[in-house]
Amino acid sequence: MAMNRSTSTALVIAAVVLGGLGIYSNLSRPSEATKPTGGATSAPAEKGIEIPGASGQKRVVKKLRISPEKLKLGTISPCKPFETPEVVLTNDGDEPVSITGWIATCACVSPSLKAGETIEPHGFLRVPIVVQPLGLGGKSQRLDFRLDGNAVGGSLRIDYVIESPIRAMPVLVTRPEVKGPKIIDLERVDGEGNLIADKFAVRGFEPPVAQFVESLRDGHASIAIDYEKIDQLAEAEPGRRNSGFVWEERGGKQHWKTLELVVSTDSDACSALRIIVRNR
Numbered sequence: 001m002a003m004n005r006s007t008s009t010a011l012v013i014a015a016v017v018l019g020g021l022g023i024y025s026n027l028s029r030p031s032e033a034t035k036p037t038g039g040a041t042s043a044p045a046e047k048g049i050e051i052p053g054a055s056g057q058k059r060v061v062k063k064l065r066i067s068p069e070k071l072k073l074g075t076i077s078p079c080k081p082f083e084t085p086e087v088v089l090t091n092d093g094d095e096p097v098s099i100t101g102w103i104a105t106c107a108c109v110s111p112s113l114k115a116g117e118t119i120e121p122h123g124f125l126r127v128p129i130v131v132q133p134l135g136l137g138g139k140s141q142r143l144d145f146r147l148d149g150n151a152v153g154g155s156l157r158i159d160y161v162i163e164s165p166i167r168a169m170p171v172l173v174t175r176p177e178v179k180g181p182k183i184i185d186l187e188r189v190d191g192e193g194n195l196i197a198d199k200f201a202v203r204g205f206e207p208p209v210a211q212f213v214e215s216l217r218d219g220h221a222s223i224a225i226d227y228e229k230i231d232q233l234a235e236a237e238p239g240r241r242n243s244g245f246v247w248e249e250r251g252g253k254q255h256w257k258t259l260e261l262v263v264s265t266d267s268d269a270c271s272a273l274r275i276i277v278r279n280r
Contacts, residue, residue, distance in 0.1 A: 064097065064119070064145060064153040065090040071129065073160035078133045078168075079270035084112075085129045087156060089145070091119040099153060103144045107172065107278075108132040109158055111143065130246075132276045133162045134171040136193045163191065165269035166200070173225065175280045181224035184275070188219035188267065195219055200267035207233055207242065210261060223263065225277060230259055255279065 067088045076082045091097050098118045102111055112128040119125050129143070138161050145153035169185040176182055188198045199218040205211075209229040213222040234245065234256040244260040256279055263273040 064099075064147070065092055066145070066154045066156055069155070070157040071159065073131065073158065075161045075163055076131065076133050077163045077165075077270075078274045079163075079165060079272065085131065085158075087127055087129060088124050089119060089127055089154075090124040091121055094121050096120050097153070098148050099145055100148060100150070101146045103146065105142045106134075106139075108134045108139075109141045109143055111145075129156070129158065131158065131160065133160075133164065134276075136162050136164055136167065136189070136191075138162075164273075165189065166265065166267060166273050167193065168273065168275050172278070173275055174278045175227050177280075179228075181226055182277075183213065184223050184225060186221045186223065186263070186265075186273070188269070198267070198269075200265050203264040203266060205264070206262045207244065207259075209233060209259075210263070221265075225261065227277075227279075230256070230277065230279075234259075 067090065071085050071087070073082075073085060089099070096118050098116060099113065101115050102113075104110060108131065110130050112130055113125075117125065139159070141158045143156040143158065145156075147153040165188065167187050167189045169187060173182060173184060186202070188196045188200060190196055197218040199215075200221065201215075202212045202221050202223060205223075207230075210223050210225045213224050215221045233242070234240075242259075244262075245256050246258045247254045248257040249255075258279070259277045261275045261277050263275060265271055265273065
């Protein structure tokens with residue numbers, strides 16, 4: 001009887017040991033759900049940024065190389081012409097990339113580029129950057145390029161300082177929602193934006209799509225911009241050749257997007273004030 005108890009105890013111990021070995025074996029043996037899929041690691045890698053995917057595998061995101069990545073323009077002014085800066089977009093990958101658009105921190109900076117522009121593998125594209133000097137003082141803007149799938153194709157930083165002896169108010173001239181002229185105030189200011197009682201007169205406009213309204217005090221003048229005249233000019237043949245227009249396509253037709261209006265004055269500080277007029 002004692003021997004039977006010993007035998008039973010030995011059998012129980014053996015069962016526990018074997019059971020434990022069986023559990024360990026099940027945990028260490030890969031199941032069908034956790035087995036790696038074949039072929040995923042044998043594909044050739046593309047050039048780009050690798051980001052872990054949901055399955056743990058690495059997904060390649062294409063990215064443009066921007067040179068330079070930062071533009072330092074120094075001091076610019078709407079009273080003086082300045083050279084348009086330029087960057088180079090390079091595709092270092094083995095497949096074409098399409099620039100579907102861009103996002104900027106301010107409407108005052110934009111690439112001179114058509115959305116949908118494609119850069120071939122190992123190719124490059126020179127892109128002028130349009131900078132409109134709005135406001136006064138130091139500015140730092142960011143321009144993000146977007147690729148297929150709304151992926152970020154790289155960022156450009158643009159730093160500059162604006163000086164404007166005559167300031168236009170509002171600084172962003174946009175077409176009014178109702179028909180009629182757009183009234184703009186011109187003020188003679190110092191470097192800090194303080195009004196200077198320095199009398200000046202408006203001499204004319206190029207193109208002739210605006211008129212002088214009144215002067216409320218020394219250092220001030222009001223003008224009225226006629227959007228209907230701008231529309232007429234844009235539809236006429238001379239308007240098509242006017243370098244001051246920037247065009248965009250809507251519904252298969254070309255429409256004017258912005259126009260550079262030059263206001264001539266008798267002020268030695270700012271004899272020609274450039275104002276960007278925007279359409280809707």
